[in-house]
Amino acid sequence: MTAIDSLPPLREVIARHDLRAKKQLGQNFLLDLNLTAKIARQAGDMSQCDVLEIGPGPGGLTRGLLAEGARHVLAIEKDARALPALGEIADRYPGRLTVIHGDALRIDPLAHLTPPIRVAANLPYNVGTELLIRWLTPPDWPPFWQSLTLMFQKEVAERIVAAPGSKAYGRLALLAQWRADARIVMTLPPEAFVPAPKVHSAVVQLTALPQPRHPADPAILSQVTAAAFNQRRKMLRASLRGLHPQIESLLEQARIPPTARAEEIDLERFCTLARALRSARQNP
Ligand code: SAM
Numbered sequence: 001m002t003a004i005d006s007l008p009p010l011r012e013v014i015a016r017h018d019l020r021a022k023k024q025l026g027q028n029f030l031l032d033l034n035l036t037a038k039i040a041r042q043a044g045d046m047s048q049c050d051v052l053e054i055g056p057g058p059g060g061l062t063r064g065l066l067a068e069g070a071r072h073v074l075a076i077e078k079d080a081r082a083l084p085a086l087g088e089i090a091d092r093y094p095g096r097l098t099v100i101h102g103d104a105l106r107i108d109p110l111a112h113l114t115p116p117i118r119v120a121a122n123l124p125y126n127v128g129t130e131l132l133i134r135w136l137t138p139p140d141w142p143p144f145w146q147s148l149t150l151m152f153q154k155e156v157a158e159r160i161v162a163a164p165g166s167k168a169y170g171r172l173a174l175l176a177q178w179r180a181d182a183r184i185v186m187t188l189p190p191e192a193f194v195p196a197p198k199v200h201s202a203v204v205q206l207t208a209l210p211q212p213r214h215p216a217d218p219a220i221l222s223q224v225t226a227a228a229f230n231q232r233r234k235m236l237r238a239s240l241r242g243l244h245p246q247i248e249s250l251l252e253q254a255r256i257p258p259t260a261r262a263e264e265i266d267l268e269r270f271c272t273l274a275r276a277l278r279s280a281r282q283n284p
Contacts, residue, residue, distance in 0.1 A: 030193060040120065048071060053065060054127075059085055104131065117146060120149040125153045147207045148180075152202060167263075184205075214271035216270075217275075223274075228265070
């Protein structure tokens with residue numbers, strides 16, 4: 001393994017600071033610095049960007065991001081045991097790494113970041129999905145971030161990039177693809193992590209679009225997709241019945257057969273339906 005920096009190998013860092021992985025914090029560490037540098041490269045050119053990293057742990061991905069030239073990394077870590085190891089990285093890259101100890105679900109990082117901002121993280125999967133949904137649903141668009149480079153359980157990654165007609169297609173795909181380009185850029189076997197999780201993982205790269213792919217009111221689009229996919233096996237005229245008394249005619253306006261099921265309908269038609277519903281509600 002080639003050294004990407006002059007710091008000790010991660011196994012040694014983990015042993016020295018007694019950073020045994022804790023299951024309740026979802027800790028599965030990446031120890032191969034060539035791999036973390038490769039993940040960091042997926043984030044694109046970071047030399048003019050601040051990078052927000054959630055859950056740096058012993059700092060494998062942090063080191064990758066810094067070695068690959070990130071202008072500044074803000075890392076938020078819940079586990080106090082990791083702070084001394086992260087302090088050593090901060091010393092190696094003066095002025096380029098800021099570490100905040102706390103829960104990323106409760107901390108607003110924006111006060112500590114200067115745009116443009118990219119986000120990179122290898123997070124516990126439940127925290128990752130919750131943050132992804134928050135990052136995809138800000139009050140205004142474009143969001144604070146230019147790109148998100150995130151490790152997920154492979155099955156969740158597939159749900160993010162899924163196309164209509166597939167089993168994985170649902171609300172997460174629509175939410176992600178409405179206002180971002182989303183693709184899987186790497187897949188990793190369980191053995192890439194210590195300890196090895198039970199499942200394969202994948203890195204998803206999301207790049208924010210300057211504006212939504214198709215116009216729609218976010219709250220109405222969310223209502224439509226929630227109703228459609230909460231009863232995904234039902235025909236849309238039944239699952240969407242509660243949204244409007246004339247739902248069949250609104251479906252027809254959106255070129256959606258009322259007998260179709262949610263998973264057959266692409267993003268553009270869901271947006272058309274959300275617009276039709278909005279104007280029907282405004283002009284009853
Ligand atoms: N990034 C490191 C790596 O790739 O080796 C660690 C990855 S490990 C899967 C997830 C990390 O997120 C752990 O260090 C854990 O302590 C941290 N973490 C878990 N929940 C968190 C939260 N709510 N806020 C911030 N960090 C959290």
